[in-house]
Amino acid sequence: MIPTRQTENGKREVILSAHDITVAFGNNVVLDNLDLDVYRGEILGFVGGSGTGKSVLMRSILRLIPRQHGTIRILGEDYDQVDEAKRIELDMRLGVLFQHGALFSALTVRENIQVPMREYLDLPRSLMDELAELKVAMVGLAPDAVDKYPSELSGGMIKRAALARALALDPDLVFLDEPTSGLDPIGAAEFDDLIAQLRDTLGLTVYMVTHDLDSLFSVCDRVAVLGQKRVLVEGTIEDMLEFDDPWVQSYFKGKRARMIPDRDSEQAAKTHYVSGTRFPSGQKSETI
Numbered sequence: 001m002i003p004t005r006q007t008e009n010g011k012r013e014v015i016l017s018a019h020d021i022t023v024a025f026g027n028n029v030v031l032d033n034l035d036l037d038v039y040r041g042e043i044l045g046f047v048g049g050s051g052t053g054k055s056v057l058m059r060s061i062l063r064l065i066p067r068q069h070g071t072i073r074i075l076g077e078d079y080d081q082v083d084e085a086k087r088i089e090l091d092m093r094l095g096v097l098f099q100h101g102a103l104f105s106a107l108t109v110r111e112n113i114q115v116p117m118r119e120y121l122d123l124p125r126s127l128m129d130e131l132a133e134l135k136v137a138m139v140g141l142a143p144d145a146v147d148k149y150p151s152e153l154s155g156g157m158i159k160r161a162a163l164a165r166a167l168a169l170d171p172d173l174v175f176l177d178e179p180t181s182g183l184d185p186i187g188a189a190e191f192d193d194l195i196a197q198l199r200d201t202l203g204l205t206v207y208m209v210t211h212d213l214d215s216l217f218s219v220c221d222r223v224a225v226l227g228q229k230r231v232l233v234e235g236t237i238e239d240m241l242e243f244d245d246p247w248v249q250s251y252f253k254g255k256r257a258r259m260i261p262d263r264d265s266e267q268a269a270k271t272h273y274v275s276g277t278r279f280p281s282g283q284k285s286e287t288i
């Protein structure tokens with residue numbers, strides 16, 4: 001089931017729309033007239049070969065790098081056409097988790113989470129403290145993690161703390177750049193579960209750049225594949241498996257791929273997996 005909010009005419013609400021996006025660095029055209037829609041309440045997995053431009057697209061959407069052409073609409077508003085006040089309002093609707101967490105090492109978890117609050121809001125310190133503690137609980141960290149420095153945290157805890165910071169302003173849409181990279185299989189599966197839980201409880205929309213097949217199979221409602229400088233195909237995992245393209249076929253059906261668990265039935269719990277991949281949390285390793 002894809003939990004999406006419907007607009008009044010019954011259509012799924014597009015929360016982010018990238019249209020006709022072209023990004024080039026000198027003569028190196030990385031994205032060429034790319035189109036992509038993200039729907040409210042979904043987890044979209046964004047995949048593609050190394051160097052195809054996944055990070056470039058994410059950074060372009062976030063206006064961290066310029067584009068030559070194209071329109072970005074967030075919550076129906078054209079990012080380039082709105083006034084400064086509206087742009088700030090839209091920025092507050094977005095949260096970002098960069099690839100290695102990117103926490104400020106000189107700040108505690110509490111202070112890291114409060115960075116966006118200080119930037120965008122004018123709140124009393126006691127309220128910011130309460131909010132930081134709430135976010136820490138929300139991402140499944142122990143209460144005492146709030147006053148630790150990043151150097152005192154494990155890799156998985158850093159990802160959670162960075163997610164807590166991305167959630168600091170209660171965004172509608174979060175961008176996650178390879179959130180499970182560097183985590184062990186159990187930590188990665190737990191992180192996937194957390195993302196799915198936040199989608200279900202907060203109605204969060206998630207744009208996730210990933211190489212992690214397990215995340216794609218277990219939590220993504222939809223997948224988009226970047227190739228040939230554009231979105232080559234988008235749809236369900238089943239759509240990917242049927243799509244006639246050598247890269248897509250080898251990615252989703254290759255040695256590292258596995259059977260699709262039936263996510264809507266109890267059979268999922270019994271699904272056997274190809275050796276070498278990780279398992280949804282709560283399942284024991286079982287190989288065929």
Ligand SMILES: Nc1ncnc2c1ncn2[C@@H]1O[C@H](COP(=O)(O)OP(=O)(O)OP(=O)(O)O)[C@@H](O)[C@H]1O
Pocket residue numbers: 025028030048049050051052053054055056057
């Ligand atoms: N700031 C930049 N200046 C010049 N070229 C860049 C810049 N950022 C990215 N590129 C180029 O854009 C292309 C796409 O890079 P990008 O980092 O988006 O790939 P990716 O799909 O995220 O790869 P990976 O999966 O390996 O992280 C590469 O050829 C890269 O060298």
